[in-house]
Amino acid sequence: TENTTKNNADKKLEDISIMLDWYPNAVHSAIYVAKERGYFTDEGLNVHIEMPADTNDPLKLAATGKVDLAISYQTQLLVSRAEGIPVVSIAALVRHSLDAIMFKKESGIDSPKDLEGKNIGYPSASVNEAVVSTMVKNDGGDMSKVKLTDVGWDLMSSLATDHVDALTGAYINHELVLLQKDGFDMDTLKLTDFGVPDNYELVVITGEKTLAEKKTSLEKFWRALTKAQEDVNKDPKASLKILLDHEIDSFPLDKDVETESLQVLLPLMKESNIPFGYQEEDVWNEVATWLYESKVLKEKINPKDAFINIISK
Amino acid sequence: MKQIKRWVRTYSLFILFASILFFLIEWLVKKEMIPAFIIPAPTSVIAMIIENWKPLIFEHLSATMLEFSIGFLISVIGGILLAVWMFFSKTMEKIVYPAVLVSQMMPIIALSPIFVLWFGYTIWSKVAVTVFISFFPIVVGAYDGLKSGDKDYIELLRSMGATRWHTFIKLNIPMALPSFFSGLKLATVYALVGATIGEWLGASEGLGYYSRRMSGNLNAEGVFAAITILTIVGILLFAFISAIEKKALFWKKY
Amino acid sequence: MKQIKRWVRTYSLFILFASILFFLIEWLVKKEMIPAFIIPAPTSVIAMIIENWKPLIFEHLSATMLEFSIGFLISVIGGILLAVWMFFSKTMEKIVYPAVLVSQMMPIIALSPIFVLWFGYTIWSKVAVTVFISFFPIVVGAYDGLKSGDKDYIELLRSMGATRWHTFIKLNIPMALPSFFSGLKLATVYALVGATIGEWLGASEGLGYYSRRMSGNLNAEGVFAAITILTIVGILLFAFISAIEKKALFWKKY
């Protein structure tokens, strides 16, 4: 009733917070565009952007309602649901896997079988182990001959200093670009080529409680973001500039790196005939099944509970 | 002027040593014996600082210093109060000491959601981490110092009808100072590190945040620019506390 | 038997306090006032420990303790040597103290690539982190302690023809002990935390690794199972050092 009495200009904006998966980078361009161009305000939203301390914080904090929305990983969302954390995915931000096995060309790796006798670095997550295992087995290799090393935070430097021969859990739009920029001749193995189902790498999630309480606001958010994403698609350069400008004072983001990153990302974020963010049940089923079979999930979960489409097809 | 001169004389050796290190690293990096993305050339770090000095100093350093100041103050006051409480009450000692220990065994990262949950994304989450990291040395230093009071002196005051409180003020406190200052010096350093770590728990400014982001972008110059500034500030703070220590313990020189 | 009894009596209050906390958290979690994925119910943590006690103790705890032991030993020896060196040579003090300070201002996370570069993913990278974190309190404690030696006593010994080395052994060391032990107690705790953090920089066993992995799997019980074991070990180690302190400073009671 309030809204009807007041005009749009001084309408009270609703606060919505979103926690990024990591620090601002090209993948978040749309969020900054929407903010900068007032798409959020048009929808009556005042969006706060937060950054996490740990990659799992977005899940936990969305579950507790400390933030309304968060960007997380599809696989990780399934894992957390299996742990009883009440989070739901409402939209797919990146529709394909960004993960890949990457290595220096000189290491002579052609297919996952060649990883036998090699040392692979990964960032302490069970999913990464499952990825390697699936790929090696699919390629007819012997997983027991592959050495996996948890390298913690140091994906890039562990490869650069040759402490590991290959990486998994590193992104083709970030680590790969940076390594190449530092002069390493890199090559990758695509996950989907060797039996790992394609997944929605990044999804936008919310807590079950928040979903029940603020569903319309979340829809508004997504409408604004969709509009911004269209802008990004149309004019990546300008959009990126908004992101870079936003950060320029404090953090000189590397323009070349982010430009290349966005180039990699954009095709993976859209799909013809499917609205931005729409999630297919099949993809969720495949990923959940694969995770269960790879023993990452200890119990079977119903993928239907894990997501809800906030936009219809 | 005179003070500056004395300072230079005192630290000339360190400056010499640092310069040698500086050129050694520069040389090693230039000769590509150390990869520049792991340890950057000192000159490029300096270039980075000069280039970005405005946001580095006014935005990030000032944010970190604010967190540091509040956190350090709380730590010092809280740590002293805790130590005093433990000193006066055996019961409290038996409860608090183990509890303080337990708190120190908790990895901050595991607690990060808790900090955020309780303090949100305000400055208070960073202050909380700062306090969390820096109050332990203060508690231990102050408590061990208070306990070390010389029996004979205490008896003398008590014979004059001093209450426990009086002997505490007139004797235990002066006698605790050396040990307390040891702890305080440690705490200063840890508080600064704590503010830095606190900024990882979701911040949008501060040197810790800056260095972590730069690290995510494999920008080693940026990381070391932040570290360099932090280090300089840390040394200055340490020197400041040491100077106060010297003043407070002036009688030691007689 | 008698010792256990005394121990229980001494810590009965803490045990009571801990039990109350235990039931409070249990209740809060059960009533869903704290989400179980942030702080799990104590009973489920215990269940987790009992279920996995074999790998937790034999694999992870033993790995962490090995890193801790090596690192702590190096820290203690290195820290003492450094403090002694600084005590004997003003020159070294002027170089080493600032250098030590600088090292403490470097966030481990920023240095992790360096650790990896130098030590790879062997046990030595974890030992290095352990040493890095724990030697500072030892240096400060030992050095401040050595400097605090009473002038009159030193003069007496010197009048007997004691060399600097003799007064050092017979006087400075005994007089440094209280301060040194304060530092040592801190260092014990930090070394354990250091081993844990070291494991985050890449490991395949150890309680730090375990907790990080469980955190990656969003298994809060697992995280707290590791923390619980670490905490218990930490308290035992602290108590052990305190007991040695009491023995070493036995004459204080006269």
Place this chain on the structure above:
Amino acid sequence: MTLVLKNVSYSFSNKGNENNKVISHLTMQVNQGEFVSLIGKSGTGKSTILKLITGLLKQDEGEILVNGKCVSLGDVGYMPQRDLLLPWRSIIDNIMIASEFQKELKITREEARKWLTRVGLKEYENAFPNQLSGGMRQRAAFLRALLTDKDLLLLDEPFGALDALTKKEMQAWLLSLWQELNKTIVFITHDLEEACFLSDRILLLQPNKIIEEIKVDLPRPRMPKLFHSIELVKMRCELENRITNETD
């Protein structure tokens, strides 16, 4: 102000191998305004008796009464054998320390300065204890006890580190003070002459824990020239013989 010790015993529990009684069934009385000296061999428990009277040590047996009431801390002025001046306080702050926690004590710095002048420490008002000679420290410690302003003063070898002349001055000065302020004094000394010169009564503590009383019948007021008097020399000799004979 009378001090009564009834059947007091005390032993240090943590004494190492032996656990013998330092004080055993001691009974003594000091009357209002009396000046009593305690003498005895080293280690016979003189200092321990003073600590018992102050209330710092608690007797294992017996009663210690000041004015009929059980003694409690802060009732008496006490000067310990070691001077125990606080090294971080200047001399004037050291001697005024009692007034910082006894409200009824109102000593101004002006007065304190006057006292310092009277014991010859005028110039050392702002010096720190470590800058003083042994005798100066002892005088400062003595003033500190005096400025607690208690009726009963317990002095543990107050003039032990003083030179002959300063000692004489201090003794004469203490006597005049004692008469003027009507204090009761228990005094430990090793100087038998001093004991004779100052006291009304001398209590001789024997190693076998028996206490012996010697009355000093010299007329008051006593002047320094008394030191050369035949009575005092005789008395001292007698005392000396007594100690020697009793022990051997």
Place this chain on the structure above:
Amino acid sequence: MTLVLKNVSYSFSNKGNENNKVISHLTMQVNQGEFVSLIGKSGTGKSTILKLITGLLKQDEGEILVNGKCVSLGDVGYMPQRDLLLPWRSIIDNIMIASEFQKELKITREEARKWLTRVGLKEYENAFPNQLSGGMRQRAAFLRALLTDKDLLLLDEPFGALDALTKKEMQAWLLSLWQELNKTIVFITHDLEEACFLSDRILLLQPNKIIEEIKVDLPRPRMPKLFHSIELVKMRCELENRITNETD
């Protein structure tokens, strides 16, 4: 073993307000085997002189020679005014400390125990300093200086805290020791009788920094009964008058 001080001056620099000379152009000599006492008012610098002789303090002017050579630390046996027993060492370990860093010193625990017995501390061998009475601590500190086994002993009020009887015993014992071991001794005391009884010469330090020499012409060996002799009493009176007159 002769000790020579030539025109020695010393002043404490950090003395606060004043910067006055504590020792000013002091010249004195102590011959081989001599027993010399230093007396003087409190604060005249007696302890400072001993510290200068040990080498702990460095004179501003003048020379201090032991056997013709400039004195260096460790050349003499020194007993400070404060006992300074290390609280973490048992008594026997305290008195044997010098042998721990002087190789040529070979004192067995057995011998140390014998010395303890001789000063009446037999039972306190394993006690800690804080468990001892003032006089006992002083005796332990004295033994510590003696067991450095130096020819020149500097004793700063060694018997100040001893009771009359123990003091007499210690004095007699010190004299016999001195003759037996042929030591040279510089002795600070406030007890004029003691100074007369023990010394060959007495040096009187005046506040105006002038040093006065008094020869003690009593025959040796001196026995305790000498204390009651008319010569000693006369000598003491004279000394007393001298101090009093000179100062006033």
